[in-house]
Amino acid sequence: MFARHLLAFVALLQAGTTLAHLAAWHDGMYCRNGTSGADEANEYTTVKPLYQLPKKDWWLHGLDGCTRFPPAPGKFLELPAGKEFTVEIASNRGKTSLSFNGRFASNWPDGNNYPEDYNVPSCITSPNLHAQNYSQAAGTAFAISYQSDIERVTPENLVVFSVKYHTPWKRITTYSVPAALPACPEGGCHCAWAWIPNGCGQPNMYQQAFRCRVTGATSTAPVAPGKPPVWCEDNPSACTKGAKQMMYWNQQEGNNIWVQGLDKSGSPKSPAYNSKCGFSEGAQNDIFATGSGKERRCAAKTKRGSAGRRT
Template sequence: MVSTKLAFIAGLASLASAHVGMYDKAGMYDVKPGITWAGQPADKSYAPAIPLGAQNGENAPVDGAFWFHGADIVASRANGGNNPATGTQKKLQAGGSVTLELACNRQWTSLGNGASNNPNGEACPDGVEVWKSRHVSSDPSKEVYLGCGLAIAYKDAATLDSLDDIKASDMTIFSVVEDCVKKKDTTFQIPKEMPACPPGGCVCAWFWQGQDSADEMYMTGFFCDVEGGNASLQPGTPQVAKYCPNGGCVEGPKQPLIWANTDSLHPNNVEKVNGNKPGYTAAWGFRDGPQQVVSGASSGNTSGGSNSGSNGGSNSGSNKGTETDSNTDSNTDSNTDDDEVSTPTTPAPAPTFAPPLAEGGRKGWKNRKQGEAQSSTQSSRQSTSESCGWPGHCRGDPCTTYNDCWDSMICGAESTCVPLSAKFRRSIIERA
């Protein structure tokens, strides 16, 4: 038992190379030094990549709420704060594109030593399995992406006392890259029809969802401004996206996908549906490229859909979905043959929101049980703490280390994967 605990604790060190954050010289809302994660001081170079999941109270990797990485930056003014270059803005050219650096650590980017130690431009070059570090799959031959998106809030950054003043309902996803994270340098296309920002600038954020990961999301904020924006345009009211693999997607401007957290100020707006994580893919009404920001306007997206055959992720077996822009001309993606006809089926049921987790926590030991307070009609459902989305690495499968097992399991004394009990998780958290 002791060796099992030690193996689990040792596994925590490897997690730092398996998460991704956004890094940029201009406008990035950085995280203060001195924060803690898994009971230990977090390297400031890694802090922006800390995953955001079930973060409340003392169990939060970053103290306070998850939003914009919580209390470590929300107290700073939105038009400066802890930026590497205080007060600078990231310029977004309407109808153009912007390239951001996505990496497991600052050292692999231009903010660190990326030019010399990351010549191939990998997001996680130090990972033993680079493909796994990006949470794209447990199998390198079958990379699955759930995409990432950029969102903008048309709030005057100069008048905001805190980033906490911005809500998910204030933010609109304006660009999506479905095969994300694939490489460090990731280019996002910007819609042609973008309203101009207020005089003090806007607040933007990068959102990402990994496929092969715990129940967690990722978010990095930055101070931004739209160049060439139309002052006569007004942003539309963003709606909450829904799971729509068979059609019936939410059209028009959409909010970022907020889930896996327990913050009362910034509540979840989506949850997993039938085990499928929320993602910036066609299965959730997003297409690769620029998105619609102004109600009734075109996004400028002429793409037929995803540019990756696996981009539907676990959210659907294919990327067939409903185009979300007003210039819709097809309900199939670019991976569908020209002569193939999509047959509409009954839309998937709307998400059922799970109650807040009883325990906050981090990847690997957070309590994902959702059945402790369920009614008798749900009592037969298998607890998610023992469910497994990584075939061959589930309960009873052979293992040598903690990393050989699904997120909610460890490598037991008999060298097989075993579920991590709530009691054991609590003991680990107390020892961390």
């Protein structure tokens, strides 16, 4: 069995970079083993880019039926409130620790090795980072929906809670979790990982689903419904405030952000999970409903302080 998977992996390497797009890998992901029903060590279904598709095909990678292939029972992407979690960004499951005991994994998403100051002025294509260098990596994001049934997850209840600037870049990638993120329902939550490349090829997007749950939660502050982000590089005051949806663009239907013209660098505008579209780096601590979370805690502190003052 191992020999068969190994031969398949070698064949995939010889196929070149046509399949070398990227996904976030974890045991809590949908389509971890592909869609054949077998445990595919070289799985790469979720790395496919999403471009000019009807919503049923791009939403949570529906074109491959990924929502019908959940993680194994008991497997969740665990989100420790106020701390961090880690995933592996790679072009193939075989290039992560989830296959072959990590034999073909490296510090980079495609299993190869590159200099720390890796730079290709015409765009890095191996791995397929859609960037010229680290500074140009567009940013990736995780979102959460407090729905245990994946069929009930919508763009409005799937809210971005963590952003990592200058990714995808290395294989091991860590994301921060808001301290006030509340616990999930008994059946868990659903999460999604996404990114939109900053040029360097087809202007597509990536999105995939995870079964997830929050650990160590101490707050009951509800996450507010997400609003569509907007391009606001030229006017930060116009950025969408509070809970934001993931960004959906260049599809046949269901887009929630539109851009045209050039950005400040003189390049064609491309939505990204960074300040250009109002996303701060790290945990998104402004996603809670008004009067909850931080506001509620601040109010409690003010009340206690007032009670202790003499008049």
